[in-house]
Structure formats: C-alpha cells, structure tokens
Amino acid sequence: MTIRIIEEEGIERPVVSQRIAELADAILHHKKVYESGQSEISDAAYDRLEDELKSIAPDHPVLQVVGAASDSSVGAGAASGVNVRKVEHATPMLSLDKTYSLPDLHRWAADKPLVGTLKVDGNSLSLVYEKGLLNLAKTRGNGRVGEEVTDKAFWIADVPRNLPNGISCEIRGEIYCTESKFLRLADEMVQMGLDRPTSPRNIVSGLLGRKAHFELARYFSFFAFDFIASGAGDARDAAGANDRNPSIPAPRFKSEVEKFKWLGGAGFSLPHPQVLEDAKAVEGYLEYVKKLMAEDEIGLDGAVFSYNDLALHDELGVTAHHPRYKMSFKWQGQTAVSTVTGITWATSRLGAVTPVAVIDPVFLSGASISNISLHNAAHVKAFNLKVGDRIEIVRSGEVIPKFLGVIEAADGSYLWPLACPQCGTTLISDGIRLTCPDATACPAQQLGAILNWIRCAEIDDLSEKRVLPLMEAGLVRTLADLYRLKLEDFLVIPQTREKMAGKLFANIQASRSIPLASFLNGLGIEGAGRTTWESLLEHFSGLAEIQRATPEEIIPIEGFAEKSAKQIVAGLDARRVWIQELLEAGVTPVVQNRSGRGDGQFEGHADGPLAGLQFVITGSLTAPRLDVEKAIKAAGGKLATSVSKNTFAVVTGDLDSGSSKMKKARELGVKIWNEEQLRNALKE
Ligand SMILES: [Zn+2]
The missing domain is CATH 1.10.150.20 (5' to 3' exonuclease, C-terminal subdomain)
Structure with a gap:
C-alpha cells in the first residue's frame, strides 16, 4: 500500500524553518571567522544574511550572539538563568503503554479508526506558549517535574517562536537529532575541543543538560504530537491566562487528524501522522515505519497509535502511568556483539563512497548477519572504526541490522580510501562524505x-x-x-x-517522446525530484529556459532554498553533454499541459470559463479540495502549487490568512478569491 501521510495532504506549512536553519548556520560561521580575522564574505553580504533572518525570525538567538569565538559563552549571554531551573508540568507527561505483539495491537484497536505516528527515539519536550509567544521549554524529567531548556529551544529551527492568533497553549513532542545532522554536530564539537558524542540519542539529552553551547541545539529537530489548551489540568494557569487574555479561545479539535493539521499549519514538523481505518492499514503503516528505520536518518524505535476520535480520549482517560487511548508498538530487538574483520567501500549511483563493516557472522532474529552498513564515511570517522573493533549491533522488526556502538576498540586509527573502488579516480572529501568526482566515467x-x-x-x-x-x-x-x-x-x-x-x-x-519533467528527472540531479521539476516548469516554459536559469532566478520561487537552487543549476550544467546527446539521439521532451497533472483524467476544456488561467489553492475550504481542483481543471483552469506573477488568483477559505502564499499574493497583487467568487466564475 502507499502511505499518504497527513502532512502531505494539503497542510499549508510555512516552509521557512529550513531557511532559518541555513541562515543561522551561515551567520554563526561568519561571526566566528570574522573574529579570527579572516572574513570570507563582504560586510554587505553578511548584512544581507542578517537582514533576511531578521525578517523571518527577528528573535533568533544567533542575532544576539556576541563573542562567537569564545564559544563557551555563545548563547549564555541571553540566558535568563544559567543554573538549571526545575519546572512542574501542569498536566503530567506520562509514559506510553507498549506492545510487541501485532494481535495485541489489533485487539486494543478494536476496529476503531486510528492515527499512526512515528515513535522517535529522542527526548520528550514541552513548549509553553503564552499569547502566542514561546515562553517556556522544558524536558520531561520524571513526568511531574522537568528542567527548563528554553534558551536551547530558541535555536531549534522547527520550534516556532510564535503561534497563530496569539493563543496560549502547551505543545508536546519529541526532540531528536537526525543521522546527517549528528555527523556535522560531532565534527563541530570536536573542533570546539569537546568530546566526540557517541550517538544521536545521547547527544540530545547531553546537550539539553548542559549550561553552555546552546547554539549546538540548532542541529536538533522537533516533531510535535500533542496540543494542550492552556489551563487544562491547571486551574491557576487557566484563570491567569483568561484574565489577561480573555478574547482568544484555544482551538477545539474533534479528532487527532484535526489536531495534526492545526499543528502543521502552525509551523510544526509532524511525526508522519496517518489515518488508519482498519487492521490492514495499521500493518501497512508498520511496513512504512520499518522502511524508515532501515534508512536510519531518524532514530526510530517503533510506532505510536491513538484513537482518532478525541471524544474517546476524554471517555477513556489515563492511568497513573499512561493514557488508555494511545498504544506504542515496538519490535522485539535483538542485539549481539561481534568483531570487525574488514571495512569495504562501494560507490553509489550519485558517486557517494560508503562503507560496510564485515563482521564475524552472528545470528540475530533468525538471520545470519555478516555485513553492517555504516551509511557514510563520517560514521567511520565518528566512531574511529577499524578492523579488530568489537562492536554491538541490533536487529529488530526484520529490518536491516544496525550498528550501535564500539564495545572494545582495537589499537590504531580509522582509514578512509583515497581512490574510488570502482574506477580508481581520486576521491574528494568534505570532511563528512567521500565522493567519486567522475560522474561520466565511473x-x-x-x-x-x-x-x-x-x-x-x-x-x-x-x-x-x-x-x-x-x-x-x-x-x-x-x-x-x-x-x-x-x-x-x-x-x-x-x-x-x-x-x-x-x-x-x-x-x-x-x-523517445517524454514529458519534460520526466526528462529532467531522468538526468538524476541530486536534490531534485519530479515535483521539483514540475514546480520549476510553472516558472520556466521549456528545456532551454530551464538550462539558462540562474540560482538568483530560482531562489525566489517558493520551496527553493539557496542550496537546492545551486545544486539544480550546477547539476544541469554538468549534464549539458548528456542533454545534447539525448536530443541528438532523437529524444523529444514534451511540455505538458499542466491541467493534466496528477490524476490525468480531468483534462481542461480549452474554451471553459477559466481557460488558460492559473490558480493556487491555499488553506482549508468548505468543499473538499480535490473537488475544487477538479472543477477548476474542468473549466479549463490550471493549478499551481506556488504563487507567481503567472498566477491569476489565489483561492482560499480564509481571506485573513497570514500564510506565505497569501503574503506572496498580496505582494504581487494577485487576486484573492473566496470560494463564492470561484463558484461565480465557474458558472459564467
Ligand atoms: Zn568512481
């Protein structure tokens, strides 16, 4: 089955968090090199970075950092209290009930619709917002009393500083560190003279407990999964909040899905929530989780299920230990220790040269294991892995076995290969990855x-x-x-x-005759998938135009960051010969009518009332979004996912929305229609 997580189904998400992270990283870096007397960019270029960050995250702590070179003080200046402050949880942060058995899970579900989410192996975090402002962040602690970590939370790009409509509430979720961010974090810590962290999981709790280096929390990510209206379970807070701010009631949700859509719309990242109507869907979701576990970018240890109907949550309530309306599912994991007998390297189709540890075979969860993927070169460096090391591995849920850590290290130092194992070309390294630079001859x-x-x-x-x-x-x-x-x-x-x-x-x-988006996708340019090309084709009319595009022309398009824009331009340039050869060999890219996108069965009428007009839909509508899309296409209109000067009108159910699409529309003077205006136009 295909998993369509709620997040992909039309949540209007501010896509700024990635940009905030990029800017904070760049600003911190330039502050450090400036203080060491070796500026890499002009003052004007630096000011542009600061101005851009100020415009999207005016309170970001990196803007207050002074004396970046003396890194132990970074962020500490802004700290309200350097000593760890204990804070109570108005509503206790409970554990989750768990099961390892699929039949038990089905019995608990009892055919009720569920929402499944990822179970992230991180640390629980509670964020308290007052009148829409992030006021306090605290760890779970013992569930009743946690520790304040607000100054660290300010650095996490997907923890929004403000909530819409100035509401007061508490958001709970999981803070974690992805594999790729962990490797960069480990490098930075070593450069700072700190100990090399041992695992993504340990470094999250480690840094949360520290009194300095708040800026390192920018490598962390956050998934939101719970919303508590302010005052729930704490009469004192409720009274206080209401006195000061009586006009804005917190949203009331009827289902988990509504809650997640609201969280997504408020700018939070979500733990891949998915509505599951029956047992088969639950099993499909578990397969999806297994696949993500095998990729190992986010440390997962299972899935969490909850009844979609929130009335049931109220009815069932909680025990002293866990809520009765949630159940986590984990796979029984088996660990083993073995000795590394070799480390082999292989080149991937994108040129990344990645290591595999060969070990003395061990039997784990019913299979003999003799190879462990190590993901990337930085992994070998981070753990100083070499032949003779005794390592611990784990295998759960029949997924690919995972490396956990070194139990007993052999003497010596790790080795990286110098040449591509497939073609012998000298490899290039950015300190984390090794790549074979010869894309055409390898x-x-x-x-x-x-x-x-x-x-x-x-x-x-x-x-x-x-x-x-x-x-x-x-x-x-x-x-x-x-x-x-x-x-x-x-x-x-x-x-x-x-x-x-x-x-x-x-x-x-x-x-030979191929849609242009497929043609471009077929070139295999890193960081660009089919949807990337589709959205670019809304702004560039053909192959030649896309080939001529500069990063400066791509960056302003919604959804494109500086890094991906540069990757696309460089990737197209590196494949100029391929493109030429394909065209000469008689391959013909076809520019498709955009109205045929997606399901393809609603080809627009060239003489319909909306013929040739481009629309963008944003926010929630009273009619199902798919129906509205169909109606626009049937009337000859086209749909786009981002607002540009080619957009005829933005259709929305909320004319006052502050979403990025609405802002863009106002900026460009694009018409903004409510549903009635659209219906009238369709009738004409
Ligand atoms: Zn090669």
Whole structure:
C-alpha cells in the first residue's frame, strides 16, 4: 500500500524553518571567522544574511550572539538563568503503554479508526506558549517535574517562536537529532575541543543538560504530537491566562487528524501522522515505519497509535502511568556483539563512497548477519572504526541490522580510501562524505544514471540484470546510447531471443517522446525530484529556459532554498553533454499541459470559463479540495502549487490568512478569491 501521510495532504506549512536553519548556520560561521580575522564574505553580504533572518525570525538567538569565538559563552549571554531551573508540568507527561505483539495491537484497536505516528527515539519536550509567544521549554524529567531548556529551544529551527492568533497553549513532542545532522554536530564539537558524542540519542539529552553551547541545539529537530489548551489540568494557569487574555479561545479539535493539521499549519514538523481505518492499514503503516528505520536518518524505535476520535480520549482517560487511548508498538530487538574483520567501500549511483563493516557472522532474529552498513564515511570517522573493533549491533522488526556502538576498540586509527573502488579516480572529501568526482566515467555511477533514466522514462522490461550485459559488451555507456541500440544488440543479453529483443527495442523507441519533467528527472540531479521539476516548469516554459536559469532566478520561487537552487543549476550544467546527446539521439521532451497533472483524467476544456488561467489553492475550504481542483481543471483552469506573477488568483477559505502564499499574493497583487467568487466564475 502507499502511505499518504497527513502532512502531505494539503497542510499549508510555512516552509521557512529550513531557511532559518541555513541562515543561522551561515551567520554563526561568519561571526566566528570574522573574529579570527579572516572574513570570507563582504560586510554587505553578511548584512544581507542578517537582514533576511531578521525578517523571518527577528528573535533568533544567533542575532544576539556576541563573542562567537569564545564559544563557551555563545548563547549564555541571553540566558535568563544559567543554573538549571526545575519546572512542574501542569498536566503530567506520562509514559506510553507498549506492545510487541501485532494481535495485541489489533485487539486494543478494536476496529476503531486510528492515527499512526512515528515513535522517535529522542527526548520528550514541552513548549509553553503564552499569547502566542514561546515562553517556556522544558524536558520531561520524571513526568511531574522537568528542567527548563528554553534558551536551547530558541535555536531549534522547527520550534516556532510564535503561534497563530496569539493563543496560549502547551505543545508536546519529541526532540531528536537526525543521522546527517549528528555527523556535522560531532565534527563541530570536536573542533570546539569537546568530546566526540557517541550517538544521536545521547547527544540530545547531553546537550539539553548542559549550561553552555546552546547554539549546538540548532542541529536538533522537533516533531510535535500533542496540543494542550492552556489551563487544562491547571486551574491557576487557566484563570491567569483568561484574565489577561480573555478574547482568544484555544482551538477545539474533534479528532487527532484535526489536531495534526492545526499543528502543521502552525509551523510544526509532524511525526508522519496517518489515518488508519482498519487492521490492514495499521500493518501497512508498520511496513512504512520499518522502511524508515532501515534508512536510519531518524532514530526510530517503533510506532505510536491513538484513537482518532478525541471524544474517546476524554471517555477513556489515563492511568497513573499512561493514557488508555494511545498504544506504542515496538519490535522485539535483538542485539549481539561481534568483531570487525574488514571495512569495504562501494560507490553509489550519485558517486557517494560508503562503507560496510564485515563482521564475524552472528545470528540475530533468525538471520545470519555478516555485513553492517555504516551509511557514510563520517560514521567511520565518528566512531574511529577499524578492523579488530568489537562492536554491538541490533536487529529488530526484520529490518536491516544496525550498528550501535564500539564495545572494545582495537589499537590504531580509522582509514578512509583515497581512490574510488570502482574506477580508481581520486576521491574528494568534505570532511563528512567521500565522493567519486567522475560522474561520466565511473561505472557505478553510469549504471545508476542509466537505471534512473529507465525508471523516469518508464522503459518497461529493461531491468538491471539486462542493462549490465549491454554495458559489459560496451554497447551502453551513456543515457543516449540506449537510443542507438539496434534490435540485434539485445541478443547479447543471456537467454534473450528475438521476441524479447524486439520488445526491449520497441519499449525504448516508445520512450523517445517524454514529458519534460520526466526528462529532467531522468538526468538524476541530486536534490531534485519530479515535483521539483514540475514546480520549476510553472516558472520556466521549456528545456532551454530551464538550462539558462540562474540560482538568483530560482531562489525566489517558493520551496527553493539557496542550496537546492545551486545544486539544480550546477547539476544541469554538468549534464549539458548528456542533454545534447539525448536530443541528438532523437529524444523529444514534451511540455505538458499542466491541467493534466496528477490524476490525468480531468483534462481542461480549452474554451471553459477559466481557460488558460492559473490558480493556487491555499488553506482549508468548505468543499473538499480535490473537488475544487477538479472543477477548476474542468473549466479549463490550471493549478499551481506556488504563487507567481503567472498566477491569476489565489483561492482560499480564509481571506485573513497570514500564510506565505497569501503574503506572496498580496505582494504581487494577485487576486484573492473566496470560494463564492470561484463558484461565480465557474458558472459564467
Ligand atoms: Zn568512481
């Protein structure tokens, strides 16, 4: 089954948190190098960074940092209390009931609709907002009393400083550190002369308990999962809040879904909530969680389920230990210790050279394990991994076994390879990743690029097993070579006769005419997926225009940060020859009518009342969004996901919304329609 998490289904999310994080990082970096007397950018360029951050996060602590070089004082100046302050939880922060058994989970669910979320292996955090302002952040502690960590929370990009409509409430969630941020954090800590942290989980609690280095909390992320109206369970607070601020009632939710949509709209990141109507959907969600566990970017230890109907929550209540309306599911994990006998390196299709630890085989959860993926080169550095180390590994939920830590270290120091294991080219390192720079001659990357093209161009039957013999025979080296193959060339593939050869040949020919977004996606440019290209095509009319685009033209488009804009421009440039070759080989990218996007069955009418007009829908509507989209398309209109000067009107159920799309529309003077105005236009 496909998982459509609530987050992807039309929550209007401010997409500024990534930009805030980038800016804070850059500003802190430039402050440090400036103090060491080696400015990397002009004062004007630096001021632009500060001005941009001030415009989107005026209270960000990085703007107050002085004396960045003496890093132990960073952030401490702004601290209200350097001593750890104990704070009570008005509503206790309870644990969760848990089960390892799927039948038990189904029995507890009793066919009620559930909402599933990720169970993140981090630390619980409570955020108290007063009149819409973040006033206090505290750890769980023993569940009744926690510790104040407000100065650290200010640094976390996905903890909003303000809530909409100035409401007072408490938000609870999990603070965690992703694998990739952990590696950068570990490097920075070592550079600062601090001990190298041992794991993403340990560093979160470690830094939360520290009295300095608040700025390191910028490597943390936060998932919000609970909303408590101010005063719930604390009459004193409720009375106080109401006296001062009687006019703004907290929102009331009927379901978990409503709650998550509100949290998403308020700017919080969500733990991938998903409505699950039946047992099959629950199992599908667990499969999804397993897949994420295998990727290992977010440390997960299971899933949390709760009844979607909040009336049930009130009815069932809580025990002293846990709420009765929530249940966590974990896989029984088995750990083992083994010895590293080798570390092998392989090049991925994007050129990343990644390590695998070879170990003395051990038996774990019913399988013999002899290889452990180590994700990236920085992992080897972070744990100083080498042959002879005794390491601990874990395997749970039949997912790929994971490296946990070094139990007993052998003598010596870790080694990184100098040359690409596939093509021998000297590797480049950014301190975290090792990459083979030769994208066109490295066989690992050629195969990856060709397989990616085959997938994007939807060429059937041409599997990796069939591509490899073609490459080995020297018939295929680049994407364009596929289109130069003659029918008889396919006979080099083992067990392939004329019938299959004819089929493969025909499938390739059929892909010559290809939607432009698929063509661009097929080039395999890092950081750009199909939706990236689709939104770019709303602003650039064809291949040549996209190839001519500069980062400065892409950055203002909603959803594009400086980094991705630069990656796209550099990626297109590096593939200029490929693009040329594909065009010369007769591949024709087709610019699609945008009204056919998505389901494809609602082709617009060229003579409809909205023919040729582009619309953007934002916020919640009274009619289902899909119906509104259908109606616009049926009337000949087009839909876009971001507001630009090409937008004819923004349609919204909330004319006063301060969402980024509405702001953009007001800035550009784009019409803003309510649903009635849209209905009238449709009737014409
Ligand atoms: Zn290589």
